[in-house]
Amino acid sequence: MTLDEWMNPVVAEFPRPLQQHLRSEYRAHYQDHLSAGGAEDAQALFGDPEETKRQLKKVYLTQEVLEGRPNVVYVVVFSLLCTYFNTLHLYSRLPQHAHFWALLDLVLVPIGAAWLWKRTWKWEPSRQKLFRTLGLMTLGMTLWIFQPVQIFHPLPFSGLLFLLQLQPWWAIAGVIGGIYSMFAMDARVRRTLDPVGWHKA
Amino acid sequence: MKASEQLRLLILAVLERQPEHGYAIAQTINARSNGLLTAKEGTLYPALHLLEAEGHIQSQETEVSGRTRREYRLTSRGQQEVSRLRGDWTRQVGAVRAILEVQG
Numbered sequence: 001m002t003l004d005e006w007m008n009p010v011v012a013e014f015p016r017p018l019q020q021h022l023r024s025e026y027r028a029h030y031q032d033h034l035s036a037g038g039a040e041d042a043q044a045l046f047g048d049p050e051e052t053k054r055q056l057k058k059v060y061l062t063q064e065v066l067e068g069r070p071n072v073v074y075v076v077v078f079s080l081l082c083t084y085f086n087t088l089h090l091y092s093r094l095p096q097h098a099h100f101w102a103l104l105d106l107v108l109v110p111i112g113a114a115w116l117w118k119r120t121w122k123w124e125p126s127r128q129k130l131f132r133t134l135g136l137m138t139l140g141m142t143l144w145i146f147q148p149v150q151i152f153h154p155l156p157f158s159g160l161l162f163l164l165q166l167q168p169w170w171a172i173a174g175v176i177g178g179i180y181s182m183f184a185m186d187a188r189v190r191r192t193l194d195p196v197g198w199h200k201a
Numbered sequence: 202m203k204a205s206e207q208l209r210l211l212i213l214a215v216l217e218r219q220p221e222h223g224y225a226i227a228q229t230i231n232a233r234s235n236g237l238l239t240a241k242e243g244t245l246y247p248a249l250h251l252l253e254a255e256g257h258i259q260s261q262e263t264e265v266s267g268r269t270r271r272e273y274r275l276t277s278r279g280q281q282e283v284s285r286l287r288g289d290w291t292r293q294v295g296a297v298r299a300i301l302e303v304q305g
Contacts, residue, residue, distance in 0.1 A: 010243075025223060025246055028270055032224035046243030055247035059254060191254055 003030050006042035010049045013062040014192070021195040022056070060192040066126040073129055076136045083143045084109055105143055112139045127189045134185055138178030141171050202286075202293055208241070208248050210290060213275065213283035216258060220274035222265060223249060249273055257282045 007026055011019040026046070033045055046052065084106070091102055116135040120128040202210070215221060215229045226249075227242050252258045257279035263272045275283070 006243075022246070024269075025271060028222070028268065029224045029227075029242065029246075031268065036228075047241050049243065051241075052243035052247065055244045056250075059247050059250045187254065191250075195250075 001041055001043040003042045006049050010053045015063050018192055018195050061188050073133045076133055080136055080140045108142055109139050130189055131186050134182040138175055141174040141178055210286040213279055216275040217283055220272050222270040222272050
């Protein structure tokens with residue numbers, strides 16, 4: 001197998017600047033190998049191209065993921081708005097002690113969304129879309145922390161319903177996980193778009 | 202220790218001595234282990250890039266024998282990581298040896 005035959009399927013799914021970066025590293029390695037008297041078979045040197053591609057996908061995002069489905073962010077916005085207005089609608093029916101938490105929730109979401117938009121305003125479109133989508137999903141999680149079902153039913157449940165009791169903890173874990181994945185995904189986007197200078201951005 | 206962690210340890214241990222480019226890292230692992238251990242050369246670069254993303258190593262382009270190569274060097278964070286992985290490895294080897302010696 002020639003070097004190009006090995007490399008083409010390995011790098012094909014990644015954006016062009018990353019493809020060039022990967023090709024130059026593998027080509028340099030291959031040249032050193034030939035200079036040292038190694039055999040020309042690229043597969044014998046580098047191993048299974050599918051395995052290498054799988055490992056690279058742990059570090060970088062594919063072009064398909066970067067482009068994403070254009071309607072995902074609208075679905076997330078729609079579900080967030082539904083949950084938000086549901087909380088707003090139920091606000092007057094909440095017991096007095098729950099008003100503070102529900103109000104906190106209702107204020108936190110628009111402030112969080114405004115921060116997300118402002119922070120990502122001048123970003124590269126694919127980076128902007130992924131960060132906003134994950135950010136909105138995380139904000140959606142905050143709405144579940146103080147959902148009315150938890151406030152209306154503070155008494156112990158029986159059977160599998162005990163999971164509902166844990167709802168705030170699931171939601172808090174979800175928010176922490178969401179914030180982590182926002183920034184982890186953003187780092188992968190930056191690495192993918194600029195494999196050499198990403199850490200300076 | 203999983204194979205991927207072993208590869209991380211081997212890479213970091215090589216870079217602990219001096220900065221190297223990818224091919225030299227693979228050759229050093231191969232040579233020092235008398236060919237018993239081989240860095241899977243295709244998956245060497247994803248491992249290097251992941252270590253760089255985690256801040257354990259950093260890279261820059263250099264000229265080697267008139268050719269441009271990306272040279273990797275250990276960071277202070279990488280130094281801590283290699284110590285941690287080396288400790289894990291030593292404990293595992295010690296535990297296996299203790300069992301084998303009792304059985305032997």
